[in-house]
Each structure stands twice: as C-alpha cells, then as structure tokens.
Amino acid sequence: MKLKKLVLTGAAGRLGSYLREPLSKMCDALVSTDIVDDIGTPYDGETYVKGDLASLEDMMRVLEGADMVVHMGAYADEGPFEKLLGPNFLGAYNIWEAAYQHGLKRVVYGSSIHAIGMHPKNEFIDIGVRHRPGTCYGLIKCFAEDLGAMYWDKRGLKSVHMRILSCAQVTNAHALSPTMT
C-alpha cells in the first residue's frame, strides 16, 4: 500500500541523501527536512521543509498529516553531550511526541550499533542484548530506543529501530568483520 505522506529527517545527511529518491517512490508526497537552507533539486513528489529537530513546534509542523516518519536526523558523531542534546536527544523526543500527537502509524528510526557498542565482537549478540553504549552518541541512541518502547507500550505508536553498523564505502578493517585479529 502506497503511503500518502512520508517524512524524512536528516535529508541533507550522507545517508539521507541516498534515501530521498527511493523513499519518494514509496509515497505520494515525501517531505524531506533538515536544518540547512537547501538540499538541491527535489525528486518527483518531494518537497523540502527546513526545520530544527530541537523544536517541537517545528516538528509538529513538519509531521502534520504524515503516515510515517523516517527519522535519520542527528549530529552524526560522538561529541560533547551538550552538542548532542538538541538534535539527538530532544530531537528524538520531539519526533515521537509529534508523531503521537498527529496519529502517525510508525516511526522508522536510524538507531546505531553504538547503542550496544561496548559488547565484544567475538560474542555473537542478538537484538535483545542489553544496552551498552560507549559514547554520549550511543547513550542517546539507547534513550531513543527506550522512548520508542515506551510510546509503543503506553500509547500504541509503532517503531522500527535500525541499529546500523556501517553504511559507507569499505575503507577500514572495522567495516569488514569482527574476527580479523
């Protein structure tokens, strides 16, 4: 079933830039959002709306009338907690709260391996393994996963949390395998 309106956050980011085109084909209207002024020529059915993840008001405006949101927007690296607080931490809360208030069907979230990053690679882990972040970045991914669980348990808002390992050209041994030692 084709969605009417889908929202993509982090549309100006590296992964977001590759998601815009395929997502635009999965819905009648793709609303791409990010903090920058411009993301280039839109694809068919795509519109760009500038917005700040740290502003609930902005996210309420962007998510209005949407069926789902693909939430990829964040500061995409470890950094001081204060730097991550707005886009990553408040951003996640604002997306879930706006999605709930507007009655969205689902949040599809770009979580990260860093939510469980301190588990050793030679222990084969399943998706139920305990949170074990190694950075403030990962810690906030844990928060967002718990946020998604709470909004499902208490408010029936569905979410899929994609713990992305590496999504880049293979340029280092870490991207290859756990057993290279």
Added chain:
Amino acid sequence: MWQRSIETPVTGFSVVYGLSNNDCAPVDNAEASFLGYRPTDNAEQFAEAIVAETAPIDSQDPGNMCHGGPFASVELGNSGVATMNIIDDTKKT
C-alpha cells in the same frame, strides 16, 4: 532495510541490525526475521585488499575488540568518526 521497515505490516516496537550479508557478521537478526530484510551484498569481497593495507591489529584495544569500533575507544565527547576514514559521498541533486 528502510523499505522493509516501512512496508512490513506488523511491527510494534522492533529492533533490527542494519548490516549486509557479511561472512563475518557479528550480530544475529533472527528475531527480526519477520521484517523480511534479506541483504545480499557481502563486505568480504573487500577483505583481502583492506587487510593488505592495514597495520597489525591490537586485539586488546576496545576500538578493535568491540562492536562500536573507534567509538568504543575514543574519550567521551571526542569524535569517533575522525579516525574512520569515511568518504563523504553525499549524493548531490
């Protein structure tokens, strides 16, 4: 994976690991099987070339030992990405 996460009819609260069908996959997606995410690419094709140009790896370093890679060894608050040689191949439109 994004497509399956959007299109799968049943979800609730779900978690899935996002990786290719790598020979050395260190995580188990069995419990997320219902999503129908079945990747086909395999990073092993790059292994020989990458290993050839990589210095011997210290397996005592959490940055090599742990799932988080460089993020597992970096000081809190410092960049993890800076050491990872990630190519900025952002697609322009």
